[in-house]
Amino acid sequence: MNYFLYNHFTISTHFSLRYFMLNSQLPDITLEKIKEKILQGANNKDNELPESLKSLQNDAQAIVNQDVNEREFATESDEFDHYINLANARGQIRDKLPESFDRFPRSIFKPFGKVFLKVLSYIFKDQREVNFNIEKTLHSLNKKDQVLLNYIQETVKKYDNFQQIKQEVNLLKEEQQKEREKIIANNESNNRLLQRQINEKFTKNQWEIEQLKLSIRELKIKNEDLLQRNIYLQKTILQQEKLIEKLIKSFNNNDTQEKSSIIKNINNDIENHSLDSFYLAFENKFRGDRQDIKDLLTQDYRYLIDSLNIDKKNNLFIDVGCGRGEWLETIKEWGYQGRGVDLNQVMAEDCNNRDLQVIISDCVEYLNSLDDNSVDVVTGFHIVEHLPLKVILNLFSECLRVLKPHGMVIFETPNPDNILVGSRNFYHDLTHRNPIPSSTLAFMLESVGFPKVEILNLHPIPNHNITGDELALRFSQYFYGCQDYAVIGFLH
Structure with a gap:
């Protein structure tokens, strides 16, 4: 067990x-x-x-x-x-x-x-x-x-x-x-090659485009010159046709005294208006584009006109030496009533064709025909440099007489403080007499009785202002400063 x-x-x-x-x-x-x-x-x-x-x-x-x-x-x-x-x-x-x-x-x-x-x-x-x-x-x-x-x-x-x-x-x-x-390396190589080809073609095309632009610009200038010449020739032919009509009328007239009067008028027209067509062509060439001038006038003077609070239903502007009518057209667009005065028949006719009211007359004589205290504003753009001293003083005196109590005068002219204007640009227009310093023209207005006179400096050369020490500032002012100025006279 x-x-x-x-x-x-x-x-x-x-x-x-x-x-x-x-x-x-x-x-x-x-x-x-x-x-x-x-x-x-x-x-x-x-x-x-x-x-x-x-x-x-x-x-x-x-x-x-x-x-x-x-x-x-x-x-x-x-x-x-x-x-x-x-x-x-x-x-x-x-x-x-x-x-x-x-x-x-x-x-x-x-x-x-x-x-x-x-x-x-x-x-x-x-x-x-x-x-x-x-x-x-x-x-x-x-x-x-x-x-x-x-x-x-x-x-x-x-x-x-x-x-x-x-x-x-x-x-x-x-x-x-x-x-x-x-593959990436091949793509990069191909891209670089393609980019280089594109750049080369773009550069070539860009150069060709610039050449085309230059050609177009030259053609435009030539076309403008041809257009102005055509206008000048048309105006000249029109003047000649009027003179021929007057001459034919004098030949057909049996009245010796009337014939003599017609011939005298023809001689006066030839003496006083033979350059009218030329001066219109000159203005079109050198004064600048019409719309640009209107924009500049609006920028310079609209605030002054608005400050007068003129009644647009009952007013009168007088522009002496109105030329092509840029100022008349501008104030019309603002809602005022303007009237121009000029001795150049061709320019006056051209303004009337533009639905501007222009009278062929001497400016002092026309102002002398007006009632006292009947005008709101009197202007004159680049006219005083064409006139002798006595005529300028008479013109200013008549302006003072016809102005309403709230009235104002504006006279614009080239500024000789600008060395380029006073020494060169002023003489582009061979009808100019001499440059007038702003202090001198202001004193002339004061001497005839204007209680308040101001000087408005205008149109500095853009993008040329020099900064630095005092010498640099003075150089900039003399060479690139304001090219025009206006004296403004007030009655209040």
Whole structure:
């Protein structure tokens, strides 16, 4: 009995120790965990080694480090099968005594063998059941170990395949990167070449465009000159036709006295108006664009006119030496009534054709014909430099007489303080007499009785202002300062 107890105890203890030894040596790895890691690796989009496979590799290495390689595992597997078979054999119910009971002194117990075996079978019934359970457990563990080993081996093979694929992908990436860099280099080279060609063509085209612009500008100037010459010729021919008509009328007239009067008028027209067409052409050439002049007049004088609060239903503006009529047209657009006075028949006719009221007369004589206090504003733009001193004083005196109590006079003229104007530009117009300093013209207005006189400097040369010391400032003022000025006389 002690022998059987000892054998059962030894087998049970051995299997228990073996079971716990296997549990202590194997890492905590399940099939579900391994499958989960493999699926994570398969779904990973990056070309780097998935963390799940790295973990699986570590787990496999841990098994190897625990002496579970193929050779050792095969040896232990055979030993493990030996113990399973031994446990199976020892766990069977015995129906006969061992052969050792055939010898003395044990043979004396042989007649009682069956009874003895039944008693032992009953006593170790529970132990035998435990042994069977342990045997089944070890069988199951053995199968799972084999499955796990196979799975690990397949995983390692897949990992090796994965590494090979990874290397191939890296090679493809390198080739793709080289090809991409080559394409980029080719594109950059082509772009530089194309850009250089575009720049060359653009420069060439730009030069050609500038040449065309220059040609168009020259043609425009020539066309404008031809147009002005045509106007001049038309006006001159018209003047000549009128003189011829008067001359024919005098020849057909039998009255000697009337014929003499007509011939005298013809001579006066020839003497006083022979340059009328020329002067209109000169104004068109050098005075500037008509709209530009109107814009400049608005900028310079609109605020002064508005400050007078003139009644637009009952007013009169007189513009002496009205020329082409820019000022008359401007004040008409503002809602005032203007009347021009000029000796140039051609310009007067041109203004009347524009629906502007212009009288052909000497300015002093015309003002002398007006009533006292009958005019709101008298203006004269670039006229006083054409007149002798006595005529200017008479003109100012008549302006003072005809102005209403709130009236105002404006006379604009070239500014000799600007050296370029006083020494050169002033003499573009050969009918100019001499430049008049602003202080002189202001004194002339005061001398005839204007109680308040102001000087308004106008039209500095743009974008030529020089800054610096006193010498630089004076140089800038003398050469790039105001090209015109106006004297303004007030009665209040």
